[in-house]
Each structure stands twice: as C-alpha cells, then as structure tokens.
Amino acid sequence: MTSESEKIAAYWSSLEPDRDSTGSFYISPFTVEYKNRRAFGDDVAPDRISDETLALDVFLRRYASDRPIRSILSLCCGFGKVERYVVKRLKTVESCLGVDLAEGALREAARRAASEGLPIRYETADLNNYKWPVEAYDLIIANGALHHLTNLEAVMPGMRQALRPGGVLYCCEYVGPSHQDQSARQVELINAAKFLLPDELRELRGVPFLGGGWRWRIVSKAANLHRKTKPYRRHGRYGRSWR
Ligand SMILES: C[S@@+](CC[C@H](N)C(=O)[O-])C[C@H]1O[C@@H](n2cnc3c(N)ncnc32)[C@H](O)[C@@H]1O
Incomplete structure (x- = not known):
C-alpha cells in the first residue's frame, strides 16, 4: 500500500458515512427531492420506501426485478450498508462481493452481514489497480464510489468486463468540484x-x-x-x- 492508500484506508475505517449526515447529498431533505426528480422524473411515488433508499428502490423495481440477479459486486463498499439492503431485497442473489481499501470498515461490514445471515463476503483491494474478472457479475453497485477513484480509464472497462452480458450497473455519484x-x-x-x-x-x-x-x-x-x-x-x- 502507498502512504496515500494507507491514509484513505485509515480515514474510511474510522468514519461510517451517513450516520449523522445532516450535510450528506444522498439524504439531505434539501437535495433529495430535486436529485431524484432529475434522475427519474416525477413518478417515483410507487418506488418510495424511504428518502435515503429512494434511488435504489427505483432502480431495483425498474431495472432489477425482471432479471435474475445472482451475483453482485459492490465497489468502495465501506461498511456495507448498500449491498446488505440490495441482497435483502433481491431474493435471487446467491453471492455478493464487497471491495474496499479500508480493512477496518470491511471487518465491520463482514460482521454485520454474517449477523444477518447474508451471502456477502469482502475483499481488501485498491480498485485503481484491480484485477477485474471476466463476465462474473449480474449487478455492479457503485454507490458514492467512482468519485473516490482516480484511474477511471481502467475502472470503467474493468467494470464492463466484469459484468455478464445483460448485467446492470447501479451508479449513484456526486458530480462536481471537490473543495x-x-x-x-x-x-x-x-x-x-x-x-x-x-x-x-x-x-x-x-x-x-x-x-x-x-x-x-x-x-x-x-x-x-x-x-x-x-x-x-x-x-x-x-x-x-x-x-
Ligand atoms: C463515501 S465511502 C462510500 C461507502 C459506501 N459505498 C456507501 O455507500 O456507504 C467511499 C469509500 O471508498 C473507499 N475507497 C476510496 N478509494 C478507494 C480505492 N482506491 N480502492 C478501494 N476503495 C476505495 C473508501 O475506503 C470508502 O470506504
């Protein structure tokens, strides 16, 4: 690990996103309505389970319900909240792999998945230099993930290679300047x-x-x-x- 990666891993091992997210763009009441209307149009009422999961709920109903999704890859998964939610909602899932640099976060993610009996395992890796498998996944989740990665020239084709034909990518990202x-x-x-x-x-x-x-x-x-x-x-x- 480079010293930069070590810093990232230490930071994200100790900080679980969205626990006290008064300012998080994912669930702030000041942005959530606008963001979802821009992404999905006005008709999101049938999908709404909660503001926090709305984008996922829309995605799951519209794009995942008519596909047998058996295997999932979750990028920059952190403490694993998103894949646990998806795995619980999709009854067809047989396996899910979460990948992240932050070993501490992955330990906790693995503990939580095991305590809920979910078929999720975790791997510590730097996704900027990742050995992408070939046609291995039906769904790739990138929730607040891609804007953390610098080597998008390798990550994007890597994701494409890792998806099975007909596979889907769920990507929810902040796009804009960083401070x-x-x-x-x-x-x-x-x-x-x-x-x-x-x-x-x-x-x-x-x-x-x-x-x-x-x-x-x-x-x-x-x-x-x-x-x-x-x-x-x-x-x-x-x-x-x-x-
Ligand atoms: C904002 S968190 C998102 C966590 C999770 N996707 C969620 O929605 O709760 C960003 C994550 O990206 C991870 N990360 C940053 N750079 C990475 C890299 N090069 N390879 C793998 N993971 C990385 C961090 O460790 C952190 O857990």
Missing part, C-alpha cells in the same frame, strides 16, 4: 454565505468552514464555541430550536 477545486474567492463566498444563514438552519454539528487558512480556522472555532454555549433542543435529525 480543493474551488478558488480562494469561491471558498470565501461560501464561508461568508454560511454567516448569513440563521443559526437554526446551520448544521447541528457546527459550521464546517471550507479552506485551510488560519483566519477561517479561528473564525470557525470562535463561531462553533459560541454555538456550544447556547443550549438547544433537537428535533429529529435536522431541526433545532433554542431554549
């Missing part, structure tokens, strides 16, 4: 806009100011310290009111 791609001026404007939001609309866990400059770090610390001294009452995941 390192934004100019200093853009970062400044985003940070300034955060001050304009009323306190109760900001994230519960504090104001995550962008950029690494020392000025912003001081402002961010001061703002969050001030917030911590004000007691508030929590209403579900997103709501908050001051006592």
Whole structure:
C-alpha cells in the first residue's frame, strides 16, 4: 500500500458515512427531492420506501426485478450498508462481493452481514489497480464510489468486463468540484454565505468552514464555541430550536 492508500484506508475505517449526515447529498431533505426528480422524473411515488433508499428502490423495481440477479459486486463498499439492503431485497442473489481499501470498515461490514445471515463476503483491494474478472457479475453497485477513484480509464472497462452480458450497473455519484477545486474567492463566498444563514438552519454539528487558512480556522472555532454555549433542543435529525 502507498502512504496515500494507507491514509484513505485509515480515514474510511474510522468514519461510517451517513450516520449523522445532516450535510450528506444522498439524504439531505434539501437535495433529495430535486436529485431524484432529475434522475427519474416525477413518478417515483410507487418506488418510495424511504428518502435515503429512494434511488435504489427505483432502480431495483425498474431495472432489477425482471432479471435474475445472482451475483453482485459492490465497489468502495465501506461498511456495507448498500449491498446488505440490495441482497435483502433481491431474493435471487446467491453471492455478493464487497471491495474496499479500508480493512477496518470491511471487518465491520463482514460482521454485520454474517449477523444477518447474508451471502456477502469482502475483499481488501485498491480498485485503481484491480484485477477485474471476466463476465462474473449480474449487478455492479457503485454507490458514492467512482468519485473516490482516480484511474477511471481502467475502472470503467474493468467494470464492463466484469459484468455478464445483460448485467446492470447501479451508479449513484456526486458530480462536481471537490473543495480543493474551488478558488480562494469561491471558498470565501461560501464561508461568508454560511454567516448569513440563521443559526437554526446551520448544521447541528457546527459550521464546517471550507479552506485551510488560519483566519477561517479561528473564525470557525470562535463561531462553533459560541454555538456550544447556547443550549438547544433537537428535533429529529435536522431541526433545532433554542431554549
Ligand atoms: C463515501 S465511502 C462510500 C461507502 C459506501 N459505498 C456507501 O455507500 O456507504 C467511499 C469509500 O471508498 C473507499 N475507497 C476510496 N478509494 C478507494 C480505492 N482506491 N480502492 C478501494 N476503495 C476505495 C473508501 O475506503 C470508502 O470506504
């Protein structure tokens, strides 16, 4: 493993995505409706089980229900939430392999799958340099995965090679600049806009100011310290009111 891969593995072994995802684009109530309407049109009501799984639910009903899906590959699977959900929903599945760099996350994913008696196993590997099998899977899941990979020139043909004829790819991705791609001026404007939001609309866990400059770090610390001294009452995941 390179030192870069080690850093990625350590980071994602200790952080389970979406546990407290007030800001996650996958399930934020501010984006979920818009995102799903853009992807699937207005008629998503019959597919809706929950906001968090809506994209998967639409996919499973429209594209997976008329195919016998026996084998699944889940890329950058992390703690394995997505493949566990899919395997439970599809009664035809015989085997599923989750691949990720983060060994710690995979250990926990394997424990959870075993405790639910699901036919899922895990492999630690760097998907940027992966030995893709030939026509091995009926479904490949890439949930929040591809934007973590740099060697897409090898990953895309690899996925195609690994799919059986008639196989399907489920891909749900953030597409857009990462914070390192934004100019200093853009970062400044985003940070300034955060001050304009009323306190109760900001994230519960504090104001995550962008950029690494020392000025912003001081402002961010001061703002969050001030917030911590004000007691508030929590209403579900997103709501908050001051006592
Ligand atoms: C945002 S998490 C997505 C987790 C999971 N797909 C989900 O939806 O909950 C991104 C994952 O990509 C993994 N990852 C990043 N770079 C990778 C690489 N080169 N090879 C394999 N996995 C990688 C990380 O370890 C992390 O678990």
